[in-house]
Amino acid sequence: MVEELDSAGDLGDWAGPDALADLDAGEAQRVVTERMRARIAAVMGYADRSAVDPAVPLTELGLDSLMAVRIRNGARADFGVEPPVALILQGASLHDLTVDLMRQLGLSGPDQVTENLENTAVVRARAQERAAARRGAAIRRRPTPPNLKYTEDKNCEHTRQRHRGSRHGRQIPGRERSVDLLEQPSARQGVDRHPVGTGPARRGRQRQDAGRPGICAPRTATGRDRRIRRGLLRIPPLAAQVLDPQHRLFLQCAWHALEDAGCDPAQFDGSIGVYGTSSPSGYLLHNLLSHRDPNAVLAEGLNFDQFSLFLQNDKDFLATRISHAFNLRGPSIAVQTACSSSLVAVHLACLSLLSGECDMALAGGSSLCIPHRVGYWNSPGSMVSAVGHCRPFDVRADGTVFGSGVAMVALKPLQAAIDAGDRIHAVIRGSAINNDGSAKMGYAAPNPAAQADVIAEAHAVAGIDSSTVSYVECHGTGTPLGDPIEIQGLRTAFEVSETPRPGPCVLGSVKSNIGHLEVAAGIAGLIKTILCLKHQAIPATLHYTSPNPELRLDQSPFVVQSKYGPWEWDGVLRAGVSSFGVGGTNAHVVLEQAPAQAPPVPARTAATGPQVLLLSAKTTAALRESRDALASALERPDCPDVSDVAHTLTRRRKHNITMAAVVHDREHAVKVLRAAEHDNVFVGESGAGDPPETTTPAPDRVVFLFPGQGAQHVGMAKGLYDTEPVFAEYFDTCAAGFRDEMGIDLHAEVFSGTATDLERIDRSQPALFTVEYALAKLVDSYGVRAGAYIGYSTGEYIAATLAGVFDLDTAIKTVALRARLMHESPPGAMVAVAVGPDEVAQYLSPGWSSRRSTIPATAWSPARRARFASSPNVSTRPGYPFAGSAPATRFTPARWIRCWMNSRHSCPSSSSALRARRC
Numbered sequence: 001m002v003e004e005l006d007s008a009g010d011l012g013d014w015a016g017p018d019a020l021a022d023l024d025a026g027e028a029q030r031v032v033t034e035r036m037r038a039r040i041a042a043v044m045g046y047a048d049r050s051a052v053d054p055a056v057p058l059t060e061l062g063l064d065s066l067m068a069v070r071i072r073n074g075a076r077a078d079f080g081v082e083p084p085v086a087l088i089l090q091g092a093s094l095h096d097l098t099v100d101l102m103r104q105l106g107l108s109g110p111d112q113v114t115e116n117l118e119n120t121a122v123v124r125a126r127a128q129e130r131a132a133a134r135r136g137a138a139i140r141r142r143p144t145p146p147n148l149k150y151t152e153d154k155n156c157e158h159t160r161q162r163h164r165g166s167r168h169g170r171q172i173p174g175r176e177r178s179v180d181l182l183e184q185p186s187a188r189q190g191v192d193r194h195p196v197g198t199g200p201a202r203r204g205r206q207r208q209d210a211g212r213p214g215i216c217a218p219r220t221a222t223g224r225d226r227r228i229r230r231g232l233l234r235i236p237p238l239a240a241q242v243l244d245p246q247h248r249l250f251l252q253c254a255w256h257a258l259e260d261a262g263c264d265p266a267q268f269d270g271s272i273g274v275y276g277t278s279s280p281s282g283y284l285l286h287n288l289l290s291h292r293d294p295n296a297v298l299a300e301g302l303n304f305d306q307f308s309l310f311l312q313n314d315k316d317f318l319a320t321r322i323s324h325a326f327n328l329r330g331p332s333i334a335v336q337t338a339c340s341s342s343l344v345a346v347h348l349a350c351l352s353l354l355s356g357e358c359d360m361a362l363a364g365g366s367s368l369c370i371p372h373r374v375g376y377w378n379s380p381g382s383m384v385s386a387v388g389h390c391r392p393f394d395v396r397a398d399g400t401v402f403g404s405g406v407a408m409v410a411l412k413p414l415q416a417a418i419d420a421g422d423r424i425h426a427v428i429r430g431s432a433i434n435n436d437g438s439a440k441m442g443y444a445a446p447n448p449a450a451q452a453d454v455i456a457e458a459h460a461v462a463g464i465d466s467s468t469v470s471y472v473e474c475h476g477t478g479t480p481l482g483d484p485i486e487i488q489g490l491r492t493a494f495e496v497s498e499t500p501r502p503g504p505c506v507l508g509s510v511k512s513n514i515g516h517l518e519v520a521a522g523i524a525g526l527i528k529t530i531l532c533l534k535h536q537a538i539p540a541t542l543h544y545t546s547p548n549p550e551l552r553l554d555q556s557p558f559v560v561q562s563k564y565g566p567w568e569w570d571g572v573l574r575a576g577v578s579s580f581g582v583g584g585t586n587a588h589v590v591l592e593q594a595p596a597q598a599p600p601v602p603a604r605t606a607a608t609g610p611q612v613l614l615l616s617a618k619t620t621a622a623l624r625e626s627r628d629a630l631a632s633a634l635e636r637p638d639c640p641d642v643s644d645v646a647h648t649l650t651r652r653r654k655h656n657i658t659m660a661a662v663v664h665d666r667e668h669a670v671k672v673l674r675a676a677e678h679d680n681v682f683v684g685e686s687g688a689g690d691p692p693e694t695t696t697p698a699p700d701r702v703v704f705l706f707p708g709q710g711a712q713h714v715g716m717a718k719g720l721y722d723t724e725p726v727f728a729e730y731f732d733t734c735a736a737g738f739r740d741e742m743g744i745d746l747h748a749e750v751f752s753g754t755a756t757d758l759e760r761i762d763r764s765q766p767a768l769f770t771v772e773y774a775l776a777k778l779v780d781s782y783g784v785r786a787g788a789y790i791g792y793s794t795g796e797y798i799a800a801t802l803a804g805v806f807d808l809d810t811a812i813k814t815v816a817l818r819a820r821l822m823h824e825s826p827p828g829a830m831v832a833v834a835v836g837p838d839e840v841a842q843y844l845s846p847g848w849s850s851r852r853s854t855i856p857a858t859a860w861s862p863a864r865r866a867r868f869a870s871s872p873n874v875s876t877r878p879g880y881p882f883a884g885s886a887p888a889t890r891f892t893p894a895r896w897i898r899c900w901m902n903s904r905h906s907c908p909s910s911s912s913a914l915r916a917r918r919c
Contacts, residue, residue, distance in 0.1 A: 131460035270359025273330030277341035282370030330358030340581035343522025364408030365520030392476035403515025430462025436584030451489030476509025484550035522579030609723030708793025
């Protein structure tokens with residue numbers, strides 16, 4: 001269509017480019033300027049060509065997009081070359097157009113070359129200045145955590161749990177939830193499985209209109225899951241009935257993102273932020289308010305029911321609804337910058353992580369076209385496609401097609417993700433946002449100069465050179481004018497590079513696959529690029545045959561890939577993702593492939609013994625589905641180790657039906673999960689009194705008990721130390737502390753028993769503390785939270801430490817001092833009997849002394865009775881060994897159940913030594 005526009009008629013005799021052949025550069029520039037002045041005046045309707053000031057941007061003279069095309073066509077007719085429409089629309093003046101034409105004609109003078117170099121230097125300097133300012137602001141804004149540096153750990157990354165079978169939380173056109181369209185083999189090969197703009201018209205008016213001129217075929221739609229677990233997401237029944245589907249699907253995406261990241265918010269040690277965006281509610285307008293009188297609402301104000309509709313459908317409440325549903329305490333912000341909203345949300349989430357406002361962040365967008373599967377109006381000059389296909393960068397591009405989609409990613413600081421053992425799929429090296437300002441044709445028009453600035457700034461923030469970027473996921477709407485303007489901005493940003501490129505930079509646009517998702521467009525492009533980095537391959541940009549000549553790709557480092565292929569690049573894979581919003585808010589994110597391997601870690605990196613795979617669901621059918629899905633994931637050749645899978649599953653939320661499967665390896669796990677019945681599978685259901693829907697654990701149902709002297713034995717917990725990294729880590733920490741305090745080697749004492757006897761109290765008490773503390777930490781790492789800690793004797797110190805009474809270092813020093821003092825007391829013994837203290841008092845033997853003197857039964861005071869009462873039915877009697885035959889026989893009747901404690905000292909009777917040191 002644009003090629004058919006005339007060039008404003010005949011402007012008089014003109015010999016063409018040959019007229020410039022015999023002129024010097026200065027005279028040639030004057031001739032080109034005057035010819036273009038006449039052309040512009042004719043196109044824009046100025047009778048006097050002097051009204052076109054060479055220094056004034058054409059946009060200030062009343063330029064529109066159709067005029068720009070006519071000026072371009074006129075220049076081509078006059079000179080055989082043409083200025084880019086993008087250059088004309090970005091606010092170029094007559095002088096700027098003359099300079100560009102002179103350059104293409106090979107007549108550029110030294111002044112013009114210098115001017116181009118100066119423009120590049122300005123872009124570079126401005127980007128570096130902004131990056132430095134942001135770096136300084138980040139340092140001033142936060143208290144500088146010791147392990148977080150802006151230049152290194154500033155990077156945020158997309159993390160998911162160790163379980164390979166999960167996905168980013170997202171729904172995309174034509175797919176069920178939890179299925180990756182972008183990761184399907186057909187999508188990689190460039191097959192349009194869900195063609196945009198095809199399918200039957202819905203019914204009624206839409207079906208009747210489907211064949212009329214100006215009506216295009218239906219748009220894309222999301223999957224068919226319309227159900228919502230309102231109780232699980234803290235939504236009252238009435239609210240669930242009117243909740244905007246955009247909010248509902250965003251809630252579900254948040255659930256899946258947290259699950260896939262292996263994060264239970266109730267157990268996460270930190271705050272989680274939410275940054276989200278949604279389109280205006282078509283559900284509210286076309287469904288809930290379709291029969292309401294809008295004038296009545298405006299005149300009378302909102303009543304309670306109307307306010308409820310507003311609360312359940314307005315975009316302002318999207319992010320805070322997520323925070324309320326999952327009890328997230330970090331920043332919760334709704335972002336609205338039109339098409340760039342979701343990528344701006346990612347940028348803001350990264351800034352929040354850098355400033356310490358939150359420790360993890362969810363970012364994404366939700367956009368649904370409601371009603372589904374209806375056509376749309378198309379008119380000449382509009383931005384939508386007349387044929388129902390989005391063809392970015394293609395010579396046949398005639399507009400975009402809007403679609404529906406919901407997507408979300410989970411972000412964490414890079415070092416935190418590495419420390420937690422999270423699986424990292426990509427790293428965000430840097431990001432930037434800005435606005436076009438007014439230097440453009442109109443409010444809704446793009447500005448390539450501002451786009452170049454935001455891309456260059458993102459590169460500067462990331463600390464990289466543009467020559468190292470080998471793929472760019474473009475905004476790529478497929479409009480004849482929008483794509484050239486975007487490529488012009490990219491070209492300017494990449495010209496900032498001071499290093500020669502080792503290869504071309506591939507361009508792509510996910511809009512060719514799923515259409516323009518409006519506010520969710522940026523997050524869709526981001527996820528596509530993450531998958532490209534993950535698979536080290538680039539899918540085809542659909543419907544691409546040959547480039548739009550306005551792109552001038554032959555004069556740039558960019559190419560468009562028309563078929564699926566490997567990502568060929570010598571070095572670290574880096575990519576850019578652009579998203580530009582109507583109104584001028586631009587965003588660009590720089591991604592880098594995940595680290596090839598984590599930093600050095602201890603050799604004992606994973607549990608090697610039997611593992612417990614924990615699954616839970618609301619229904620038996622859902623549990624069966626989860627078992628099958630997990631088995632399928634474990635059968636994949638690239639699935640992680642079963643210990644990593646078990647680690648992740650223990651950190652997910654628990655529901656009222658829970659299954660635990662004890663497995664040895666992946667093959668065994670698949671066999672156990674596939675079997676209808678198996679001895680290694682245990683399924684339990686919570687009682688009827690439990691709440692039917694809950695997202696928080698019930699810690700008061702679990703109590704940790706810690707025994708004291710007598711429970712120790714050589715070789716205790718050796719299996720845990722060899723197979724459980726968490727247990728080994730805390731055992732080693734405690735053992736190092738006792739080695740410094742007492743000079744003992746607990747590894748030798750506990751696991752081999754070759755150094756000394758564990759019956760020695762200065763060995764047994766440190767050993768008990770170490771094993772019990774490490775075991776408690778191991779159970780805690782499984783996600784089991786205690787509501788109370790109870791300890792007896794030495795066990796009291798472990799309970800107090802876990803409860804926060806002591807820090808670990810203080811507890812180790814205290815237990816070490818106590819053990820030494822008790823070891824210095826005279827030898828003794830203890831016996832436990834299964835009766836209460838009152839009955840014990842009746843049988844006290846005169847030959848048994850607790851202080852080398854007889855204690856008559858009548859002298860056993862209430863305080864003394866309490867001292868030796870372990871429980872109402874168990875008593876522990878300390879004292880010194882009786883010289884003669886078996887004291888247990890003399891002390892206890894034959895009917896009593898008795899047990900000699902494994903100790904060489906009478907612990908309670910050593911209290912005099914402890915009191916002397918106030919222990």
